[in-house]
Amino acid sequence: MDKVKELFRENGLKATAQRVIVYQALEKIGHASVDKVVEQVASVMPTITVATVYKILESLSGAGLISKMHTEQGKLFYDKTPTLHHHIYSSNDNSIRDFIDPELTSIIIDHLAKKSIDGFELEDISLQLIGKFTKEQN
Amino acid sequence: MDKVKELFRENGLKATAQRVIVYQALEKIGHASVDKVVEQVASVMPTITVATVYKILESLSGAGLISKMHTEQGKLFYDKTPTLHHHIYSSNDNSIRDFIDPELTSIIIDHLAKKSIDGFELEDISLQLIGKFTKEQN
């Protein structure tokens, strides 16, 4: 908890209780749409508002502490891991899970480096695997 | 024009003037947000409504004639090419362009096939390259 506060200060963010809670909520669920975060946060601090959660998620992602993406549905998702990773999007239950595959990441980056699109400075890659889970997952 | 109409009928869609115009607009611009499509369409048929364009784009994409995606901004984009391809997302001007690289596509698919995520049936992959264009493009 104090570690989290410190992390915020190091990144120029004031260490408020709300931010700590939002951050911990995201750590717990991994990645989630804003309303899932709100849900989780509300169980700890029911007085927090949706607008605040939006603002906090935005500032944390601006500071690079979490990452931000849009789903196939166009809803905002945030993810605890700011490191380069990808997402599996399941079209049968609209869930999203992380897909960490550094090997694939570097294959893609290497490939792109070879081809180098002229005048384009690559900052990030976002890969979504879309499909169906044919058996129950966890 | 008659080819387009035929294409619609083959796919179980009634060949209305509005659909032809929307389809041709998308062929012309390649990929665009809905409002860009509306803009283009309006120059040909000013009476068409936004809701209609939405519905048409939805039905064309449902029939597999065009493809649908969300941007980093969470706005809907449609693309004329239903074939597997990727997108370059430029963060300085929020533009999107196609990135067709069948080699990369098959590298990714091969890699995924090797690993095969258990219980997951891959249907599509969506890769977005995010970055900045450092010089003027076309």
Added chain:
DNA sequence: TTTGGTGCAAACTCTTTGCAGGGTC
């Protein structure tokens, strides 16, 4: 004390829906 964050409500943007009228097959 200064600076930045939170909470509230309202506004905004984008997208979807319901239904009556009209066009296509």
Added chain:
DNA sequence: GACCCTGCAAAGAGTTTGCACCAAA
């Protein structure tokens, strides 16, 4: 003629904004 599509207006979802109050540094 049956069915599907369009156009309209209104609603809906998700997200953002402005501002007064409050807390962190």
